[in-house]
Amino acid sequence: MATTCSAKKNIQGHPCFGGNHHKNGRMHLAVAPRCNIKCGYCSRRHDCANESRPGVTSRLLTPLEAIAKVREVMASEIMGPIIKVIGIAGPGDPLANEETFETFRLVGEEFPHLIKCMSTNGLLLPEKIDLLNELGLHSLTVTLNALDAQVGGRIYSHINYHGQKYTGAEAARILIANQLQGLKKAAEFGMTIKVNTVLIPGVNDAEVPAIAEKVKELGAFVMNVMPLIPQADFAGVTPPSPEMLESVRTANERIIGQFKHCRQCRADAVGLIGQDMQFAKASCSGN
């Protein structure tokens, strides 16, 4: 299954951006345990729900363990030729962990041909984007669930920003401003950008078209509307039906390419999207 993105950017076979994901795989390195915000749908007992499938927790790796794992996977006859992308997506927020930068540095030195990819809540994006560019980050995913701070205040209970805790709409205002500013800078650097939006019925569904318009204008390539997995603060919310999800994505498609095959992989997934490749104790457990 391909995405429906129509934009033409250099995706270099990246499976999450419309590259052939039957042939090209990605390897996630779970080097980022800490997070600097609290999303209402996150229980923090599992991987970051922004990009990773809840229900299983990754085994954390140090940067040196991570590069050793990359070596092992790239030396494998089966997996070596498949892996095209190294992604850091959790289990917390990559930008809240110095290990992320060290890991990308190590990967870039030893495996310069691998695409570097990262997923973030975006809080620290404006201040880290230059470093990410220097490290050769090719593709970036930002999870952006609201444009309106009042809506955001219902999704994020707090953020920790530069040593201070902010709550409610004030927290959301800072987060949203940084997400948009960071996304714009990333686009100016030529990064390929995906925006994840967790669809929370009754909370942010009315905002989705405006999010699509805004992120397209700022330079995003594709959007991934993900269904809420009810847990934590949103345990009592009914998740979107498949029909609702489909209709939101179809309406969005007129604005920006839609990524529809996301399986919300684990932060330590290795291999082809949607296939169980039991390697190095990790797999894409999407289906």
Ligand code: SF4
């Ligand atoms: Fe959880 Fe990820 Fe949100 Fe942090 S950014 S609270 S790890 S879902």
Ligand code: SF4
């Ligand atoms: Fe990159 Fe996200 Fe795909 Fe991982 S899941 S390779 S971080 S786009």
Ligand code: SF4
């Ligand atoms: Fe990331 Fe998996 Fe979704 Fe691709 S399918 S975007 S690898 S979570």
